[in-house]
Amino acid sequence: MSVFVIGGTGFIGHRLVRLLVARGQRVTCMDINPGAHSFADLGDKVAVVRGDVTQFDDVMAAMTKAAPERVINLSYMLGSDHPPHVAMKLNILGMDNCFEAARLLGAKHTMYASSLAVNGKQTHYGDRPVTEADDVHGEYQYAKHKIVNEWQAQDYTEKFGMLITGIRPANVTGPDKVRGSVDHVNVITESARGNAIRFPFKDAMRCPIHVDDVTEVFARVLMADKPQHRIYNTGGVAISLGEIADIVQGYLPDAKIGFDKETGGKAISGNHMIDNTRLVQEFGVQYRPYRERVLQIVNDIRRGNGLPPAG
Ligand SMILES: NC(=O)c1ccc[n+]([C@@H]2O[C@H](COP(=O)([O-])OP(=O)(O)OC[C@H]3O[C@@H](n4cnc5c(N)ncnc54)[C@H](O)[C@@H]3O)[C@@H](O)[C@H]2O)c1
Numbered sequence: 001m002s003v004f005v006i007g008g009t010g011f012i013g014h015r016l017v018r019l020l021v022a023r024g025q026r027v028t029c030m031d032i033n034p035g036a037h038s039f040a041d042l043g044d045k046v047a048v049v050r051g052d053v054t055q056f057d058d059v060m061a062a063m064t065k066a067a068p069e070r071v072i073n074l075s076y077m078l079g080s081d082h083p084p085h086v087a088m089k090l091n092i093l094g095m096d097n098c099f100e101a102a103r104l105l106g107a108k109h110t111m112y113a114s115s116l117a118v119n120g121k122q123t124h125y126g127d128r129p130v131t132e133a134d135d136v137h138g139e140y141q142y143a144k145h146k147i148v149n150e151w152q153a154q155d156y157t158e159k160f161g162m163l164i165t166g167i168r169p170a171n172v173t174g175p176d177k178v179r180g181s182v183d184h185v186n187v188i189t190e191s192a193r194g195n196a197i198r199f200p201f202k203d204a205m206r207c208p209i210h211v212d213d214v215t216e217v218f219a220r221v222l223m224a225d226k227p228q229h230r231i232y233n234t235g236g237v238a239i240s241l242g243e244i245a246d247i248v249q250g251y252l253p254d255a256k257i258g259f260d261k262e263t264g265g266k267a268i269s270g271n272h273m274i275d276n277t278r279l280v281q282e283f284g285v286q287y288r289p290y291r292e293r294v295l296q297i298v299n300d301i302r303r304g305n306g307l308p309p310a311g
Pocket of ligand 1: 006007008009010011012013030031032033036051052053054073074075076077078090094113114115116168169170171172173179180181
């Protein structure tokens with residue numbers, strides 16, 4: 001089956017491309033930065049195209065050539081500090097270009113990444129897991145754009161009968177994550193590099209999920225013929241930066257992790273209690289224990305730095 005991945009050389013994208021190929025799919029990866037990851041070892045199983053998702057002609061030309069049954073858009077501007085015009089073009093117009101091209105070419109299933117950011121702060125919901133049916137309270141540029149993306153998908157679905165599915169990943173973690181929420185990653189990676197690191201609040205809450213688990217989620221849902229829902233939470237592990245630091249120091253006793261304050265972070269933390277019953281029941285996903293994932297990241301970094309494995 002032909003699968004078209006926009007943003008396919010990114011943090012999640014390059015792993016998804018590789019997983020899809022391992023499962024027998026023919027993949028076309030379109031990215032504005034095609035050199036960010038090499039798929040040379042996969043030979044002709046992956047076609048890599050330089051293309052800008054904000055340019056409809058680029059998307060149409062590459063997608064027409066690939067004639068995909070499945071399309072997924074992972075290209076995005078992570079974070080909320082971007083100039084409005086630039087972010088709007090990539091996040092909103094880019095998404096529309098993807099949906100419109102998929103519509104014109106009759107793709108059977110189109111997917112995109114939303115985010116837990118749509119929910120905003122956990123305090124909107126109290127001390128309970130948030131479901132996909134809850135109202136959204138996202139406040140900043142990134143969250144607002146994801147909320148609009150979910151609306152764009154619904155609009156295309158309702159007006160044209162398209163099948164479009166969104167995933168709301170939690171705080172994705174991995175050794176090479178450098179964009180988006182990174183404090184929960186840096187506490188692991190900087191310690192593994194032997195660097196001291198400091199954060200404002202020990203009780204700041206996050207909901208990490210390893211990038212391999214998120215990739216598996218995207219692959220399973222993308223290959224489904226008819227997912228039952230339009231949106232799925234990935235969920236993850238609700239944990240404080242202080243607790244992550246404790247796990248890291250269990251593997252690296254000399255790690256120098258400091259906090260300015262013990263408390264004050266939880267009250268301003270984003271949504272971190274997440275219900276992923278939909279995904280688990282329909283797709284049977286199971287995540288490896290977070291503690292194991294921390295060790296995996298520690299050792300990915302140590303291997304890269306020529307250090308012996310920890311743990
Ligand atoms: N990483 C996370 O923690 C996280 C959490 C929730 C949701 N998400 C969402 O998952 C998706 C993928 O995230 P990621 O972490 O892999 O991001 P990433 O920044 O690593 O990857 C995005 C890719 O899009 C490409 N791109 C940027 N502008 C483009 C353009 N104009 N045309 C074509 N390609 C372009 C980039 O070159 C990059 O390869 C995004 O939608 C992101 O918002 C990520």
